[in-house]
Amino acid sequence: MNFTCTRKKLQEAINSVSKAISNNPIMPVLGNIFLKAKDGQIIFRGYDLEIGIEHIENAEVIEEGEVLVNSKLFSDIVRNLGEEEAKIFTEDNKLVIISGNAIFNIRWLETAAFPKLPDVEKDNKVTLKTEYLKNMIRNTLFSVSTSEQRLILTGALFESEENCFKMITLDSFRMSIRKEYILGNDEVFKFVIPGKTLNELLKLMTNDDEEIRVYYETTQVLFEFGNCKFISKLLQGEYFNYKAIIPKEFITKIEVDVNEFREIIERNMLVSDDGRKAPLVLEINDNILTANTQGEAGNVTETLYIKKDGKDMRIGFNAKYLLDAIKSVNEEKVRISFMGETNACVITPLNSDEFLYLILPVRISS
Amino acid sequence: MNFTCTRKKLQEAINSVSKAISNNPIMPVLGNIFLKAKDGQIIFRGYDLEIGIEHIENAEVIEEGEVLVNSKLFSDIVRNLGEEEAKIFTEDNKLVIISGNAIFNIRWLETAAFPKLPDVEKDNKVTLKTEYLKNMIRNTLFSVSTSEQRLILTGALFESEENCFKMITLDSFRMSIRKEYILGNDEVFKFVIPGKTLNELLKLMTNDDEEIRVYYETTQVLFEFGNCKFISKLLQGEYFNYKAIIPKEFITKIEVDVNEFREIIERNMLVSDDGRKAPLVLEINDNILTANTQGEAGNVTETLYIKKDGKDMRIGFNAKYLLDAIKSVNEEKVRISFMGETNACVITPLNSDEFLYLILPVRISS
Numbered sequence: 001m002n003f004t005c006t007r008k009k010l011q012e013a014i015n016s017v018s019k020a021i022s023n024n025p026i027m028p029v030l031g032n033i034f035l036k037a038k039d040g041q042i043i044f045r046g047y048d049l050e051i052g053i054e055h056i057e058n059a060e061v062i063e064e065g066e067v068l069v070n071s072k073l074f075s076d077i078v079r080n081l082g083e084e085e086a087k088i089f090t091e092d093n094k095l096v097i098i099s100g101n102a103i104f105n106i107r108w109l110e111t112a113a114f115p116k117l118p119d120v121e122k123d124n125k126v127t128l129k130t131e132y133l134k135n136m137i138r139n140t141l142f143s144v145s146t147s148e149q150r151l152i153l154t155g156a157l158f159e160s161e162e163n164c165f166k167m168i169t170l171d172s173f174r175m176s177i178r179k180e181y182i183l184g185n186d187e188v189f190k191f192v193i194p195g196k197t198l199n200e201l202l203k204l205m206t207n208d209d210e211e212i213r214v215y216y217e218t219t220q221v222l223f224e225f226g227n228c229k230f231i232s233k234l235l236q237g238e239y240f241n242y243k244a245i246i247p248k249e250f251i252t253k254i255e256v257d258v259n260e261f262r263e264i265i266e267r268n269m270l271v272s273d274d275g276r277k278a279p280l281v282l283e284i285n286d287n288i289l290t291a292n293t294q295g296e297a298g299n300v301t302e303t304l305y306i307k308k309d310g311k312d313m314r315i316g317f318n319a320k321y322l323l324d325a326i327k328s329v330n331e332e333k334v335r336i337s338f339m340g341e342t343n344a345c346v347i348t349p350l351n352s353d354e355f356l357y358l359i360l361p362v363r364i365s366s
Numbered sequence: 367m368n369f370t371c372t373r374k375k376l377q378e379a380i381n382s383v384s385k386a387i388s389n390n391p392i393m394p395v396l397g398n399i400f401l402k403a404k405d406g407q408i409i410f411r412g413y414d415l416e417i418g419i420e421h422i423e424n425a426e427v428i429e430e431g432e433v434l435v436n437s438k439l440f441s442d443i444v445r446n447l448g449e450e451e452a453k454i455f456t457e458d459n460k461l462v463i464i465s466g467n468a469i470f471n472i473r474w475l476e477t478a479a480f481p482k483l484p485d486v487e488k489d490n491k492v493t494l495k496t497e498y499l500k501n502m503i504r505n506t507l508f509s510v511s512t513s514e515q516r517l518i519l520t521g522a523l524f525e526s527e528e529n530c531f532k533m534i535t536l537d538s539f540r541m542s543i544r545k546e547y548i549l550g551n552d553e554v555f556k557f558v559i560p561g562k563t564l565n566e567l568l569k570l571m572t573n574d575d576e577e578i579r580v581y582y583e584t585t586q587v588l589f590e591f592g593n594c595k596f597i598s599k600l601l602q603g604e605y606f607n608y609k610a611i612i613p614k615e616f617i618t619k620i621e622v623d624v625n626e627f628r629e630i631i632e633r634n635m636l637v638s639d640d641g642r643k644a645p646l647v648l649e650i651n652d653n654i655l656t657a658n659t660q661g662e663a664g665n666v667t668e669t670l671y672i673k674k675d676g677k678d679m680r681i682g683f684n685a686k687y688l689l690d691a692i693k694s695v696n697e698e699k700v701r702i703s704f705m706g707e708t709n710a711c712v713i714t715p716l717n718s719d720e721f722l723y724l725i726l727p728v729r730i731s732s
Contacts, residue, residue: 070663073636073637073663073664076636077633077636080629080632080633080636082629094664101668101669101670102630102633102666102667102668103666103667103668104633104636104637104664104665104666105664105665105666105667106637106663106664106665107663107664263446263448264468266446267443267446267468267470270439270442270443270446270470271439271470271472297436297439297472297473298439298460298470298471298472298473299470299471299472300443300468300469300470300471301468301469301471302467302468302469303467304467
């Protein structure tokens with residue numbers, strides 16, 4: 001193998017594939033980057049058996065070939081190369097990297113031991129703008145379940161509805177739904193993507209205007225965008241029937257300013273050890289929302305002017321769950337709808353159904 | 367106690383005094399900030415029995431008084447206050463903090479349990495520009511000893527010479543000397559400041575043009591600058607006779623470009639686990655310096671054009687020690703002088719004696 005490539009391209013490729021390389025790989029061979037020079041291209045691969053990433057860069061290939069190199073060492077070296085084109089070639093059992101006056105010799109391994117990335121059939125395809133997929137992931141990922149008790153809930157449900165795509169996550173305390181309207185889509189699909197996959201995918205989708213092609217089978221999915229192919233397993237099983245728990249009737253609805261409300265929640269969390277130790281109590285009286293937390297070390301009370309429709313009421317929440325939802329809202333104002341002190345509240349936009357956050361209350365003393 | 371103060375002033379004061387407040391204080395009372403409102407000023411104090419910091423801000427004092435408040439909680443709250451002036455007052459056993467619509471109630475304690483900050487006599491004073499003191503600390507602190515075996519070496523020697531101040535640190539492997547020329551100084555002094563003190567002091571000296579007044583006694587020192595009084599214990603005992611180990615005669619002297627040499631060291635460290643596992647070998651042949659590291663995972667070789675005076679030679683170093691010294695150099699080029707393969711090298715400026723870094727070599731196979 002023998003090729004020359006710029007540091008910038010090498011770094012981009014390594015940055016991509018390293019998302020699928022663990023610091024403590026379950027098999028030593030998976031701590032390597034797979035490198036293949038062929039037809040004027042360098043193919044980089046990383047694989048942790050759950051996620052596989054392939055990244056391709058154009059380069060001047062002098063001699064074709066393929067090797068495995070230690071991911072950490074190779075990326076450390078590339079990060080420290082000069083601006084010149086790097087020459088990279090095998091010489092006996094060494095991979096030689098020459099950049100400027102620096103000559104590195106590192107070990108390389110045969111590629112035979114590296115597991116093959118799964119093939120994903122391209123029969124079923126969904127295409128959308130990267131920006132839309134990013135929005136859906138960002139606005140729901142925080143409420144993916146972290147409990148291994150119901151594995152299916154550690155993923156996000158990605159499904160189509162008429163003219164829109166939806167992403168849904170839920171744990172035992174809250175649910176997040178994010179919709180993107182995709183006019184003219186006639187693809188019907190429904191599958192559950194692991195939270196870890198979405199987390200890594202989010203880091204790699206840097207170009208908002210780019211198209212992303214999503215190919216799915218029953219057990220796996222392939223995301224294609226830019227120079228990247230990103231393959232992941234899908235979670236198997238029936239997802240929770242989330243529509244059944246979306247409340248329809250409310251006794252109180254309020255409209256709050258998102259920034260003001262976020263700051264109030266943050267200040268309340270100061271005395272409750274980030275929401276873990278004492279509930280945030282919301283009290284609605286006419287057009288005043290009072291937020292209060294009685295922590296061990298102190299207490300905080302704050303009022304906010306609101307628009308209100310319905311009854312006065314009083315309800316307690318884990319402040320962290322409210323904050324997660326409010327922080328992901330990209331609107332000036334939101335509606336919060338209540339069904340009573342012991343039922344979930346629902347946070348929605350004023351004039352659309354783009355998102356819905358459902359949060360269960362916590363018991364408070366009266 | 368009752369006063370109003372802006373968030374900005376409160377934050378600056380807390381930022382100062384918190385440098386003397388540990389997250390795990392040896393006595394619970396030292397986890398508090400001492401607050402005193404008097405004569406149109408708020409006095410803030412933090413103290414960990416080694417370092418004591420007093421910070422004063424002007425404010426509107428409505429009622430004089432003093433309290434202790436939990437440092438972490440109080441600073442978390444202040445950081446999250448709005449832009450309005452905050453009203454802060456005691457009400458029974460609560461300290462009330464009002465900012466905008468937010469009302470915090472937190473516990474306060476009597477100040478009687480808070481240890482008094484030591485008084486430092488103002489008989490002996492050194493005055494210098496903050497910038498000079500910062501330079502001296504920054505360029506020497508990295509080689510302060512971390513071993514408790516010889517406590518005196520965990521501090522930096524600060525001493526006067528004719529028309530200059532010097533700071534010296536050393537551990538078992540290297541020594542750093544930094545000089546600042548202070549014309550017209552007639553103060554004669556010599557004392558050893560704990561490394562921890564210098565580390566915290568460095569963070570607080572933000573205004574380079576400001577004057578800093580250093581008052582010293584045998585056992586303690588007071589730094590006065592801006593709104594701050596910073597008191598520290600001094601280390602007791604005789605400092606190492608460092609002048610005795612400064613070599614005078616060399617067999618080889620080279621001049622290297624600082625940036626190029628730094629990059630070469632950094633690249634060599636990639637294969638030696640940050641310099642811990644394999645020595646960086648420097649080989650000088652005519653006007654070429656070759657840097658080579660034979661690590662377990664790979665090796666790197668790099669060459670650099672140098673000016674040379676004296677014999678060709680070959681010598682090994684812990685790359686980290688070379689890097690620490692080279693990184694603190696604020697010059698384009700430096701001179702490195704060698705006495706032979708088993709003796710220390712010395713890094714100095716080309717045309718002054720502003721700094722001197724002495725580094726012991728490590729044994730290498732020939």
